[in-house]
Amino acid sequence: xxxxxxxxxxxxxxxxxxxxxxxxxxxxxxxxxxxxxxxxxxxxxxxxxxxxxxxxxxxxxxxxxxxxxxxxxxxxxxxxxxxxxxxxxxxxxxxxxxxxxxxxxxxxxxxxxxxxxxxxxxxxxxxxxxxxxxxxxxxxxxxxxxxxxxxxxxxxxxxxxxxxxxxxxxxxxxxxxxxxxxxxxxxxxxxxxxxxxxxxxxxxxxxxxxxxxxxxxxxxxxxxxxxxxxxxxxxxxxxxxxxxxxxxxxxxxxxxxxxxxxxxxxxxxxxxxxxxxxxxxxxxxxxxx
Ligand SMILES: NC(=O)c1ccc[n+]([C@@H]2O[C@H](COP(=O)([O-])OP(=O)(O)OC[C@H]3O[C@@H](n4cnc5c(N)ncnc54)[C@H](O)[C@@H]3O)[C@@H](O)[C@H]2O)c1
Numbered sequence: 001x002x003x004x005x006x007x008x009x010x011x012x013x014x015x016x017x018x019x020x021x022x023x024x025x026x027x028x029x030x031x032x033x034x035x036x037x038x039x040x041x042x043x044x045x046x047x048x049x050x051x052x053x054x055x056x057x058x059x060x061x062x063x064x065x066x067x068x069x070x071x072x073x074x075x076x077x078x079x080x081x082x083x084x085x086x087x088x089x090x091x092x093x094x095x096x097x098x099x100x101x102x103x104x105x106x107x108x109x110x111x112x113x114x115x116x117x118x119x120x121x122x123x124x125x126x127x128x129x130x131x132x133x134x135x136x137x138x139x140x141x142x143x144x145x146x147x148x149x150x151x152x153x154x155x156x157x158x159x160x161x162x163x164x165x166x167x168x169x170x171x172x173x174x175x176x177x178x179x180x181x182x183x184x185x186x187x188x189x190x191x192x193x194x195x196x197x198x199x200x201x202x203x204x205x206x207x208x209x210x211x212x213x214x215x216x217x218x219x220x221x222x223x224x225x226x227x228x229x230x231x232x233x234x235x236x237x238x239x240x241x242x243x244x245x246x247x248x249x250x251x252x253x254x255x256x257x258x259x260x261x262x263x264x265x266x267x268x269x270x271x272x273x274x275x276x277x278x279x280x281x282x283x284x285x286x287x288x289x
Pocket of ligand 1: 035159
């Protein structure tokens with residue numbers, strides 16, 4: 001039997017990375033690099049080689065690998081908290097990503113970059129609304145330039161708010177849906193950051209991972225938006241749980257409107273989000289804690 005080709009997933013112990021790996025495993029040998037800042041060993045999947053470390057050390061840690069594709073998901077991934085965590089964001093999303101791009105350049109393989117839709121929010125102003133958004137947007141430009149300067153194959157995806165299995169549901173880095181879920185199961189009021197009218201295109205992690213795999217195998221270039229066309233305000237999502245709601249003070253970095261454009265992935269691969277937020281929340285309400 002022919003040996004499987006190698007794929008590297010940075011951030012492989014995180015929410016989207018772990019789901020992507022499940023889809024990759026039947027076809028590829030998967031090597032995951034994660035520093036467990038947010039990722040968890042409980043997300044590990046048998047058959048994957050997990051390397052613990054920071055992306056800035058990728059050459060030292062994965063120097064022998066000659067991957068077919070690098071999926072670069074291993075970055076700091078929180079909008080509001082990025083104002084407080086500047087050093088961490090810079091280390092991961094500027095320094096770490098620099099070394100991932102250098103690793104890519106030296107191998108001439110394909111790189112898939114997990115960009116953020118915050119770049120397009122509020123009529124394009126979103127890219128400047130938080131350190132996270134700015135660094136993610138800048139990285140999409142850097143990846144594109146690397147592709148052009150060094151004639152390298154790449155593809156860039158833009159994710160909209162992920163929810164689903166493996167979402168972080170406790171602590172300061174919990175996602176919106178993760179926090180709502182924990183509060184609902186604990187019988188506590190659901191806390192919504194004011195004004196609550198901020199709109200999000202919540203997208204199930206299975207839909208994101210399926211799209212990411214398609215882009216990894218067949219995509220080329222920029223503009224692979226992957227998001228659900230359903231748009232809800234954060235308050236509307238909280239109301240779906242049917243619990244009491246308590247408003248929290250406004251925080252910086254909170255974009256109000258997101259514009260979803262999935263036309264390229266739809267046109268090229270027939271990708272569409274299949275899951276709905278309503279179904280997911282109904283499922284959570286039926287589950288025991
Ligand atoms: N979840 C979303 O809604 C969303 C939206 C847009 C873009 N993205 C991007 O998609 C990617 C994956 O997102 P996710 O939701 O799975 O986030 P996540 O935080 O669950 O996963 C990121 C993983 O990368 C790891 N990591 C962070 N910095 C690292 C470093 N320097 N070296 C090695 N590992 C590192 C973390 O421990 C974590 O396991 C991220 O790059 C994120 O910015 C996510």
